[in-house]
């Protein structure tokens with residue numbers, strides 16, 4: 001029977017005890033509290049390339065990558081230098097800068113799915129603003145979202161599925177007025193029937209349907225391309241805007257994200273994470289005709305003291321300049337594919353009840369025998385116990401995965417073949433422990 005020694009978490013535990021006096025649950029964002037896995041959260045001191053080090057001096061190969069932004073790994077030379085150079089010129093002006101133009105040009109000249117963009121400071125803000133734009137443009141109030149998609153923590157979107165095929169959502173957070181939840185309809189992913197029914201039940205009432213490019217916040221729920229095209233067709237037919245939330249998939253699945261992956265033109269696209277190179281940036285983009293509805297040109301109000309912040313723009317430019325280099329994404333995908341295939345072979349050889357799903361440089365372990373999972377309710381919550389065991393066994397071998405089985409893993413360009421080989425060996429041992 002394989003046994004691993006638990007890593008020391010003494011200093012992290014001390015820091016966490018202090019943090020509990022300062023922040024609710026000791027954290028500034030809930031999943032960081034390690035509630036779904038074993039032990040106290042690790043307090044991270046620094047990162048370099050694919051590695052991070054915690055307060056106790058433990059070293060890990062990192063597959064959380066700050067929940068997605070770090071497609072180039074930690075402490076990337078170009079990003080660090082661009083940020084450092086900007087620090088000497090000023091941190092914030094609240095006035096337009098050349099850097100905003102540069103980042104916009106870089107994006108708009110290479111992403112054929114949007115013609116104009118607005119920078120904000122987080123993914124939540126980007127999505128909240130996109131919803132307001134859709135409502136302002138269509139003069140309709142209702143929106144449709146999917147069970148299992150996360151779009152940040154704004155009121156309209158903290159809504160979970162009610163019972164039945166097509167129902168008004170129920171709030172998934174205290175503090176969200178019922179009246180808000182009543183404007184959000186939640187349906188299942190990859191279900192054409194539900195989609196048709198929603199438009200039959202609420203004709204001329206739905207401002208927008210919002211979907212994650214590829215849902216990656218509740219496991220990795222890869223949708224059929226045909227379904228996404230059907231969704232596009234149906235929304236257009238009903239004068240409803242289609243919003244692709246590409247906060248994770250944007251600049252991850254390719255420079256044109258999930259829109260480019262499916263070859264589908266959404267009406268509005270939201271971005272976050274990678275677009276800021278690790279700094280707080282979000283954005284939403286659409287056609288010029290639609291973006292004219294945003295203030296000061298139009299009547300849909302949206303603003304931000306730190307929007308287009310020069311330091312964040314400098315980081316974003318440096319990151320995206322690397323991503324537009326030839327073969328960046330092909331290489332990322334090939335590396336990920338090799339990693340995934342090697343682990344899959346081991347799983348098959350051992351007959352373990354676990355699947356490894358992947359798209360681009362994203363992967364997700366699902367403890368199931370189902371060969372495909374496309375909907376949130378296809379996931380058995382009991383399978384998360386296995387993830388907990390795997391997570392602990394990986395940490396004990398110097399591999400850092402996200403602290404919840406519903407979270408996906410990310411491979412960055414800083415992960416070397418040797419990092420991945422080390423990880424494959426550790427994953428094999430972790431799976432042996434889960435299934436022993």
Ligand code: PMP
Pocket residue numbers: 067122123124125127150151152153212217245246247248272273282
């Ligand atoms: N949309 C998606 C698809 C996300 O994954 C996230 C964050 N994980 C958000 C929106 C919210 O972004 P932020 O955390 O930057 O507010």
